[in-house]
Amino acid sequence: MTPAGKVFAKKRELDALRKKVRPGALDGLEHSQRIDITYTSNAIEGNTLTAGETALVLEKGITISGKPLKDHLEAVDHARALNWVLEIASQRDAPIIEMDIRNLHHLVVANSKSEIAGRYADRARYVNTDVGVHNFPAPTEVPALMQTFSQWLGAARNTPQTAFEAHRRFVGIHPFNDGNGRTARLLMNLVLARAGYPPVAIRPEDRPAYIAALEIDQRGGGHAAFDNLLFERLEQTLDLYLDAARQARDSSADATRIIPMRR
Template structure:
């Protein structure tokens, strides 16, 4: 652990003082982590992993190994105890594994068949198709949040640089900003980087840039209520810790869950924390679609018409207030399936 941390820090060209300042950890603790005289907490492991770009799983395994050895040492019963513990961990893991319904399981199988089919048509893909579908995504995502621009008007603002009479400056900026945010998540996808707090804040910064500049890319400092929902987001002083747990959950589950489930969970968990004054919905959908793109799927474009919007909000409400995510997971999976079917019908013509 100590060698791993020190080597990673030196490779990044950082001093212990700089690491301490960035992570909000006492400099003396950083030095103790590297000397081996003090062990980081799980939360500190997550922060160090992201800053020093050390694979989270590698760091966690090293951390847990050292904790185990410290606790049991060379006790004569140590190996037998480890064998018993291994069996118990396997049992607990199988019990705690996310349970999904047969309906959702079958839908995921259908989606994966469609993805395989799409992969065989990839050579027929074109920039024009992608551009048109991304424009639709910007239009629908903004429409969910109340933007009144039509698809054609959104196109004119983004691709022709025109100003639409009767539409507010905010609506113009929402269109431009969202399109730039799509470009940003595509860049992240191509670089194949693991989602981290810095990138999430950058996405939100793009969404609110020029609209509410003082809150763009910053967690909220006040309590908020979600219009039309009975869910009450956490108090502002809890947001930073909730977001820390959010990224720990992601690192722990990113290679365990089906990509559709992972993407939907990351969407629901973020919008439930509601860490920003505004732009939570757009940011959550972008995070969901970043994960889908990274896993080789396509953008799940949730429509902004009344019926689709109400179904979207109702399934989220159920997930947030009744601790039942089934309807929301089904909604996202069905959306992805429909988008895959449409995409294939376009490029297979």
Template structure:
């Protein structure tokens, strides 16, 4: 049933052209990063990350959290380079990505097994457990061999999987997520790394990457814990598949609402005689720009209750129609309305 739901949802997603929105890949990546770090405690919002990444505007949030997001962005960009080249997954490759994830927030450890640095992506030389009284992970001495087994398994599966079987491609990515987080190869950043590896596999396969939403953090952790307790990944894989379908369906609903899809083309309604009439959202943006020419994209998103990519799409359409123009840069500039 989930396979049918996945295919039907993806067909609608593509038929609406959601993946063809302006800067879709960029904004989608920002959403992935925001939610992945939020699961680890970051309070930086998606809009704040957009301003941080694109314009270098810092949020009024702890610097550690902002660095966590910047580091994860760099790691994702490198993972996409690997995915495009179809590079073999190796311990060295994984540790390189881990070093990017933890570059500015990692620590140096001094242990009986030796000194190591999570900021350099070193494999852990200590034993770890998940939370107080939680699951104890693999002894650190066994990590290298188990991680090599993981790499061998994943490289074989990537070659064997049917590239036309969307359901199997997603299952492989979720299984990889489960296996690497269960090994827990690093002292820090295992959650972010497991989600990154999952997304890298999806990116290589050309499918819509999964976002683990921060709102579903408890269910996500519980499904992982249940699978680890039973030594069976099926509970976790099923949760991830259903969660991905729900996220896509929500995006579809939000897209339809933001673009007023009843007879809307490119943000404009076609009325009698072929005359164009601007959608309510576009008119609302014009009104907000008139009220405050210095209004930011973040403030527009908050006022309109829609995502950054939808706001950007409307703004581009208004600019193309010469209804608005930007005077000055992102900092200190303002909008001019051309009546």
């Protein structure tokens, strides 16, 4: 079975299980996943908060001693952006438009870098790769590229393949001065959520393979490595939800089972 076939089959099983558990049965897992996605996405970009520290910042509003204020602000910004993504994900018939993407970026850096929030790049952007320096499209090219990208995304079907392609294409444009990686991963999760899939985390330990796969795609080497990595993470996420849903189903069955009375 193909990677796409496996995740589709597991999603179908999860959809069926969701109908057999009480409302809210998976809320605990979904809350934990939101914190994990914020932690992992920021960690990939160099944020020094640990998973536990990220949870304290988001759940308790605690300031972690010795950690930069920027790292705290990034955690709060990302969590709010993710909440917004999952709120609008239910609007499955409304196309994702360019203003949605700019608003998403605005939320991602609202407090940590407010001066660039939602504004397209006004300087050159570069990244060091294994084969040298890669430069992204010039700022003057960004508006037209984003218009074309948004038109494609607005017309595309909500599928995992579309989600992964949106991530790759967005990163290839790199339309903002900073925050592109976090915005790309949130945009990917917006498409996944609209397709009925749970959002996925790309973990810090995935970073070498993740960056290498993006670089291969940017060099024209294809997107197979990138898609395979993301299908693996999506399948693992579905396994988490399936396990939680099975436990919730079994608990519901136990609660409703009639216990014979002793005579």
